[in-house]
Amino acid sequence: MGKPIRDTLLPYGRQSIDEKDVQSVVDVLRSDWLTTGPMVETFEQEIARFVGARFAVAVSSGTAALHAAMNAISIGPGDEVILPPMTFCATANAVLFCGGTPVFADVDANTLLIDPHDVEAKITPQTKAIVPVDYAGQPCDYDALHTIAERHSIPLITDACHSLGAEYKGKQVGTLADVTVFSFHPVKHITSGEGGMVVTDDPELAANVRRFRNHGIAMEHWQRAERGTWYYEMTDLGFNYRITDFQCALGLSQLQKLPLWIKRRREIAQYYDGVFYQNSVIHPLSRRADVSHAYHLYVTRLEIEQLHTTRAKVFTSLRDEGIGVNVHYIPVHLHPYYKERFNTGPGLCPVAEAAYESIISLPMFHGMTDEDAEDVVSAMRTIVSRYQ
Numbered sequence: 001m002g003k004p005i006r007d008t009l010l011p012y013g014r015q016s017i018d019e020k021d022v023q024s025v026v027d028v029l030r031s032d033w034l035t036t037g038p039m040v041e042t043f044e045q046e047i048a049r050f051v052g053a054r055f056a057v058a059v060s061s062g063t064a065a066l067h068a069a070m071n072a073i074s075i076g077p078g079d080e081v082i083l084p085p086m087t088f089c090a091t092a093n094a095v096l097f098c099g100g101t102p103v104f105a106d107v108d109a110n111t112l113l114i115d116p117h118d119v120e121a122k123i124t125p126q127t128k129a130i131v132p133v134d135y136a137g138q139p140c141d142y143d144a145l146h147t148i149a150e151r152h153s154i155p156l157i158t159d160a161c162h163s164l165g166a167e168y169k170g171k172q173v174g175t176l177a178d179v180t181v182f183s184f185h186p187v188k189h190i191t192s193g194e195g196g197m198v199v200t201d202d203p204e205l206a207a208n209v210r211r212f213r214n215h216g217i218a219m220e221h222w223q224r225a226e227r228g229t230w231y232y233e234m235t236d237l238g239f240n241y242r243i244t245d246f247q248c249a250l251g252l253s254q255l256q257k258l259p260l261w262i263k264r265r266r267e268i269a270q271y272y273d274g275v276f277y278q279n280s281v282i283h284p285l286s287r288r289a290d291v292s293h294a295y296h297l298y299v300t301r302l303e304i305e306q307l308h309t310t311r312a313k314v315f316t317s318l319r320d321e322g323i324g325v326n327v328h329y330i331p332v333h334l335h336p337y338y339k340e341r342f343n344t345g346p347g348l349c350p351v352a353e354a355a356y357e358s359i360i361s362l363p364m365f366h367g368m369t370d371e372d373a374e375d376v377v378s379a380m381r382t383i384v385s386r387y388q
Contacts, residue, residue: 004320004321004322005323005382006321006322006323006375006379007322008322009319009322009323010323010324010363010368010372010375010376011324011363011365012187012324012325012326012362012364013187013188013296013297013363014187014365014367015186016261016366016367017250020253024249024250024252024253025246027249028246028249029246031245033245034244034245034246035243035244035245036242036245037245038245039245039246039248039249039252040242040243040245040248042252043248043249043251043252044056044057044197046252047197047199047251047255048199050172050174050255050258051164051172051174051175051180051199052171052172052174053174053175053199053201054200054201054203054206055199055200055202055203055205055206056197056199057198057199057209058195058196058197058251059196059198059209059213059241059242059243060194060195060196060213060240060242060243061195061241062161062182062183062184062185062195063090063093063094063196064213064239065181065197066090066091066181066196067094067097067098067239068208068209068212068213068241069094069179069198069209070094070095070098070129070157071098071208071209071212072179072198072205072208073128073129073155073178073179074128075095075098075099075100075129076099077099077100078100078101078126079098079099079126079127079128079129080101080102080103080124080126080128081100081101081103081127081128081131082103082105082123082127082131083095083103083104083105083114083131084104084105084106084107084113084132084133084135084349085106085107085331085332085334085349086107086133086135086329086352086356087133087159087329088161088328088329089332091131091133091332092104095131100128101126101342102338104122104331104332104333104344104349105119105349106118106349106350106351106352107135107349107351107355108351109351109355110285110286111135111285111286111288112136112352112355113132113133113134113135113140113141114132114133115351116141116145116148119145120148123152123154127152127154129154129155129156129157130155130156130157131157131158131159132145132156132158132159133158133162134158134160134162134166134294135162135297136285136293136295136296136297136298136299137162137163137265137294137296137297138162138163138166138285138288138291138293139163139166139167139168139176139288139291140168141288142156142168142176143169155177156176156179157177157178157180158173158176158177158179158180160174160182161181161182161188161196161296162294162296162297163294163296164182164188164189164258165258165259165294166291166292166293166294167292168290173294174199175201178200178202178205179202179205180198180200181196181197181198181199182196182197182199183195183196184196184247184251187296187365188296189258189261189262189265189296189366190254190255190257190258190261191254192243192247192250192251192254193247194247195243195251208236211235211236211238212238212241213238213239213240213242214242215234215238215239215240216234216237217232217235218232218233218234218235260366261366262295262366264366264368265294265295265364265365265366266293266295268295268364268368269293269295269298271373271377272298272300272362272376275377276300276380279384280303280306281302281306281384281388282300282301282302282303282380282384283300283301283303284298284300284301285299285300285301295364296364297328297364298362298363299328299360299361300359300380301355301358301359302314302358302359302360302384303358304357307384307387307388308387309387311358311359313387314383314384314387315327315360317386318360318379318380318383321379321383322379323362323363323375323376323379323380324363325361326361327356327359327361328359329356331349331352331353331356333345333348333349334346334353362380363376
């Protein structure tokens, strides 16, 4: 087998933390407010400004943001929410948290984004929302989705945890739906350790999310402190989905670097594209001409029938070479929890199921060097040649 291409594993995604980030956190740790303080509001304002939305509400994770969004539009028992299966399970789980029922619409074969035609086919009188996922960082077909949502008078809630900084027809993700959800997990474009954000132009939805993250209490602790009052009222049933001030300080510091980081991701993707464009075995996902892709992930499809092996063996072989590839995702409807409780399974979303059998995510993060990307390409070529 010979010496691996890399001595240490190159992960598929990784955060970048510099001294300015560290100092931003330290400054807050030395301040009076560690949580529920003014840094949270500052982070919210800057995210809202960046994406062009009126309101942003920070919460403890992307999952919390999804849950809060479902609660804000009053999803409950008997309500159906249409979403794609090619996503992390949290997208569907958030519907369950509110008592609703996820309904899976298949994806487009070329992009693995939700297929508007199948969305239309899955709508029933019980449908209360459509939740597209900007898979890998590429915005969905929002013109088509808006047409469907408006025709049926149902809200559009975007899971944009992959697409902070992306654009659709010149419009920023964050302005393309009634509610948009972002994640700040370490493998995302910017990180606050853990964290999420709900953005919207609707003041009532924003107020609902603010209460929901804070036990259903209408006034934040720091606001009471500023006003010199102890009085508060719990007006709804909520959760403790608050985010800390030092997390928001980290997020704010990272946000300043986001444009350059997305530029770097696009450079890496362009390099991969150029290498794999005419490869007979390795096919990058298609990119729509009317979008600016944020490249949270770089997903390729393998022509497994041309290889004398399995995707699992290719995966293991690449990791043996020091390339930390991954698979995004097992379609949600194939997980045991959903199969057992909702009678889902193979055949429900055949395009997503077929794609899952052949996809591999290559390393993609803004801290990668040119040499890192070359190692990925070298390993891919080596492994493919070995099994052809």
